[in-house]
Amino acid sequence: MTDNADRSPVATDARPRLSTRFTEALGIEYPVVQGGMMWVGRAELAAAVSEAGGLGIITALTQPTPADLVKEVERARTLTDKPIGVNLTILPSIAPPPYDEYRQAIIDAGVTIVETAGSSPEPHMQQFTDAGIKVIHKCTSVRHALKAQSLGVAAVSIDGFECAGHPGEDDVPGLVLIPAAADALSIPFIASGGFADGRGLAAALALGADGINMGSRFMCTVESPIAQAVKERIVAASELDTNLIFRTLRNTARVAKNSVSDEVVRILNDGGQFPDVQPLVAGARGRKVFEQGDIEAGIWTVGQVQGLIHDIPSAGEVVRRTVAEAKQRLQERLAQFA
Template structure:
């Protein structure tokens, strides 16, 4: 497959693995990159510069293909922890940096002149245009179907992608509700030049840090089995539906403040679910695409299936379009 995304990032297929807090490790990133996509490791949840440096070097022992480091920028980060991690990525000459969360401008200012490609996750036209103005190489636009943190406007992928594509000149990757070759082909039809997937990569063999109970919960769930928490805090995120998540929503509806909710929306509560497999004592990020996930393949098997399915879908479209008649 050849798009501007494959050319810019030096990959065979325009498929990007999401940042996946606490889960995007060297094993998963290397597997995705080896399969022809762009794998990523997550910086923020590694915690320290030394751990990030070790993970970057570990990826390089497992693949000679391009990979990325994801930075989830906190709104109130004073620059200390986050800046130290960024310095490691620069020193290690990582090929790609992806940015999610708050204002990415300080990152662009710091890496100016460095040989680093950039991706920015957005959820709306205005954010996309700002990312382009800052110098992003490509944009990942996530619809409200996605897992993890989302935009505040509940715009679905089907509408969001053409809107963003029409608003910028740099390539756009579609994200949110995509988990197979049909989604890949649909993204191309909407004007995107690739896709980003998060939830689908959790349910793979190389996502070694995800507890088996978490993976099984994804397999057993339907597309209706997710809810959005933290709406009232201005940072909505989609999670698997359980009593723990519903309790968060109920407390939000009762007017609970961030401080009152801190413990139940913390990284520790997330880890309780995804690492320890305590499905009643925490929450796990997941998108509506869970309704399409029914296996835990290797990353290579997933890529093979996606490409085969996309090719079959393209043949079907060609047949339909080839049989049209005109009056």
């Protein structure tokens, strides 16, 4: 399916105002963030989101070297003069990337907003703070959010169990996690996992969040650099078409349901260990999915929210109609209590 038509019930030509603590802290127009995604967060997509008033994010480790990251940020700046963030995901690895060099590249590029994820941002906070960079830390629990708050981050992105990628091991969905975070945190926070449209933004705001982060929804846009076949697969899929892999290893990841992820689940459920599935989950195979469009080539990440994604619009259209629909939904619901 390649239909790019707007299926939203709301008009998108107006630019409603929607200011929250998050937009004020980050200097953006709308509380809609395009999350940092491996192989997806490149200049064209990030710039399109930011130009529409949201916050686009370039993924640092998608770039092969720190110098390439600086060039990618510069390329994004030729497409928009609005704020753009960079994601730096820190994960345990046998051969870890040069995180310190990527951090310095972010600083050298003049980036003012960073999304950290994967593990504690503490090793990076001093240099980012000294450089005037505001940090949004992505986490999957209230306790981790409180730790990030104590480290001085500007905002938190709280990721519910519905999300793509790593949902943590607590299995707490957004309907509980978002208000729990609202009760505990004093800094702005945005809700992640399960958001695709204005209904989700309205719900997140009602639950106490200051905005939303969307990953899978922005994967499925015109500017997203992944293959058209993958976008069409997301449109065709339902909320049931994901697998949770690595559950038995206590390193859960939500990925697209295909023959490869089915096999990974089977092997691990039968008592296998990581070496038994390592060839199946190699990152190079996942990259092949995104670049060549072979959805059975490897493991690739998408969230349950794909069941709410029905078209392939521009990224700017996603931002505009999400905000417009959220405003309409909130007004309609409040009118019922008038």
